[in-house]
Amino acid sequence: MILARAHQATRRYGEVLALDRVDLTVRAGELVGLLGPNGAGKSTLINLLVGLRHPTTGRVELFGGDPRDPAARRALGVTPQETGLPGTLRVGEVVDFVSAHFPDPVPRAELLDRFGLAEQARRQTGGLSGGQRRRLAVALAFVGRPRLVILDEPTTGLDVAARRTLWEAIRAFHAEGGTVLLSSHYLEEVEALAQRVVVIGRGRVLADDTVAAIRGIVGVHRVSFVADELPDLPGVVATERTDGRTHLLTTDADQLVRDLVGAGVPFRDLEVRPTSLEEAFLAITDGDRAEAATATA
Ligand SMILES: Nc1ncnc2c1ncn2[C@@H]1O[C@H](COP(=O)(O)OP(=O)(O)OP(=O)(O)O)[C@@H](O)[C@H]1O
Numbered sequence: 001m002i003l004a005r006a007h008q009a010t011r012r013y014g015e016v017l018a019l020d021r022v023d024l025t026v027r028a029g030e031l032v033g034l035l036g037p038n039g040a041g042k043s044t045l046i047n048l049l050v051g052l053r054h055p056t057t058g059r060v061e062l063f064g065g066d067p068r069d070p071a072a073r074r075a076l077g078v079t080p081q082e083t084g085l086p087g088t089l090r091v092g093e094v095v096d097f098v099s100a101h102f103p104d105p106v107p108r109a110e111l112l113d114r115f116g117l118a119e120q121a122r123r124q125t126g127g128l129s130g131g132q133r134r135r136l137a138v139a140l141a142f143v144g145r146p147r148l149v150i151l152d153e154p155t156t157g158l159d160v161a162a163r164r165t166l167w168e169a170i171r172a173f174h175a176e177g178g179t180v181l182l183s184s185h186y187l188e189e190v191e192a193l194a195q196r197v198v199v200i201g202r203g204r205v206l207a208d209d210t211v212a213a214i215r216g217i218v219g220v221h222r223v224s225f226v227a228d229e230l231p232d233l234p235g236v237v238a239t240e241r242t243d244g245r246t247h248l249l250t251t252d253a254d255q256l257v258r259d260l261v262g263a264g265v266p267f268r269d270l271e272v273r274p275t276s277l278e279e280a281f282l283a284i285t286d287g288d289r290a291e292a293a294t295a296t297a
Helices: 042-049 091-099 108-114 130-140 160-175 187-193 211-218 253-262 277-296
Strands: 002-013 016-027 031-035 057-062 076-079 148-152 179-184 196-201 204-210 221-226 236-242 245-250 268-274
Touching: 002 042, 002 148, 016 042, 016 179, 016 204, 031 042, 031 187, 042 057, 042 148, 042 179, 076 130, 091 108, 091 130, 108 130, 108 160, 130 160, 148 160, 160 179, 160 187, 179 187, 196 211, 204 211, 221 253, 245 253, 253 268
Parallel strands: 031 179, 031 196, 076 148, 148 179
Antiparallel strands: 002 016, 002 057, 196 204, 221 245, 221 268, 236 245
């Protein structure tokens, strides 16, 4: 079942083409990561899907209806990139205020506990740290037991521990059958949470696939080991040396290991792993940039 959909959605802001014929489908039960550099169009796409903006051309649907129709947004939870909280209200009061809009809200204590805010229930939101405020803003998206949650860069500005608390809460929601679309700059975050990744660059969808497949598009592996001297080896894309280890990036790890053995290199602690999503992401967006430069030329 499709919960949110963009079909050939284009959005212009004057001269700026923020989204260019974007197709995106989010099905029930999915956890989809929206990944892209600054200005790629992630927030614009999210704003179309949640009904804050309308496409210049093309179509968007939410639960089969028009996102600008409040009825279509009933089972939606959203945390935009920037949110404001009334500074003099206590955390618990803010939760109660939002809860009052829903027929069967998550109990206050349960929600705050899930987002690591139980101890802050009586604190005024104006006195919270930036990270605590952000966690509260994200928690509010979950109050009404939505079927679909859309989060625009939920963990921006959070430290490692706070980010992990948020990841756990998102994972728990997904494990209970919830659907999530989240945008992120943190490639590590998308890798940790999402099954599917949609990579956006300059308003276009560059890739829409599993994390493994996105890595596969680039197909680069990292072969690392400890060795002193290295002969010239074919098929090495890049060489790095850190902490006494040599890291070779290659498109054919099997052949590279055969070559190392064949050349009699006395290596130890061999490790072969796929490149991180971050490396894949940089390769895709660099490719896109190169393509654009060629087109311009
Ligand atoms: N209200 C607006 N008026 C004019 N241009 C806009 C507006 N909103 C966004 N843009 C432009 O549209 C493009 C896409 O912006 P958008 O905020 O969607 O990107 P993003 O991927 O969310 O970026 P970031 O990761 O920096 O939040 C950018 O060039 C941005 O400057």
